[in-house]
Amino acid sequence: MKQGFLYKTILDILFIALCAGGIGLFFNIPHMISLIKMEQSFAQDWSFLAWAYLIFKIGSWFVFLLGIYQLKKGARPLLNNQFFSQNVFKRLKKSGVLLIWSSVLNFMGIGIYFFQIYEQQISDYTQEEDILFPLFTLTIGIFFMIQSNALKIASGLKSENDLTI
Amino acid sequence: MPIEINLDTVLAEREMKGKELAEIVGITEANLSILRSGKAKAVRFSTLEAICEALDCQPGDILKYSAP
Numbered sequence: 659m660k661q662g663f664l665y666k667t668i669l670d671i672l673f674i675a676l677c678a679g680g681i682g683l684f685f686n687i688p689h690m691i692s693l694i695k696m697e698q699s700f701a702q703d704w705s706f707l708a709w710a711y712l713i714f715k716i717g718s719w720f721v722f723l724l725g726i727y728q729l730k731k732g733a734r735p736l737l738n739n740q741f742f743s744q745n746v747f748k749r750l751k752k753s754g755v756l757l758i759w760s761s762v763l764n765f766m767g768i769g770i771y772f773f774q775i776y777e778q779q780i781s782d783y784t785q786e787e788d789i790l791f792p793l794f795t796l797t798i799g800i801f802f803m804i805q806s807n808a809l810k811i812a813s814g815l816k817s818e819n820d821l822t823i
Numbered sequence: 824m825p826i827e828i829n830l831d832t833v834l835a836e837r838e839m840k841g842k843e844l845a846e847i848v849g850i851t852e853a854n855l856s857i858l859r860s861g862k863a864k865a866v867r868f869s870t871l872e873a874i875c876e877a878l879d880c881q882p883g884d885i886l887k888y889s890a891p
Contacts, residue, residue: 818864821863822863822864822865822866822867823850823855823857823858823865823866823870
């Protein structure tokens, strides 16, 4: 169980670091946005698609953060040996759904990016889009939903077994 | 639940306490209480056999089916 607490601590640290990054971004973006360059132009000259890309990317990150938060909350009963607590599979399911949404938003951002590439017919692009991360979060999200369902069934079997005399 | 447990009746007839029966059968008082209250989902044959042996009765004396 010490190992479990260690993993939970690492998860907490990662979550806090993500939140700290987000808070930093939230307070600095109004000051920095005029300096950020995208599409070879400053924020004031961005097209609608450029703004949509930014919003989808930030939205994806925020939803990902919510998914990690649900996972963090779901880990607590597991550490207290409440393996079949309703809280565990509800949080796991919520986390799965949020991670799936995060990957969907990320894919939409990537879609906008590649649409812009196609529209502007740029043959070489300076910015790289990583498709692996949203695929990974999508896979993990689906897995969490499967796991949540399995735990729910297992919980039912356990309670039935407990009531078998 | 359609299956009713008449354990209380049989225990009273045999003048036996629940605690005593639980000890003889080898189950906890809590489990016996679950059985008596009708909250049990299933009964193992081994448990039913032990109860019938302890109370010198038939399964039909303890279990009764009433249509829902």
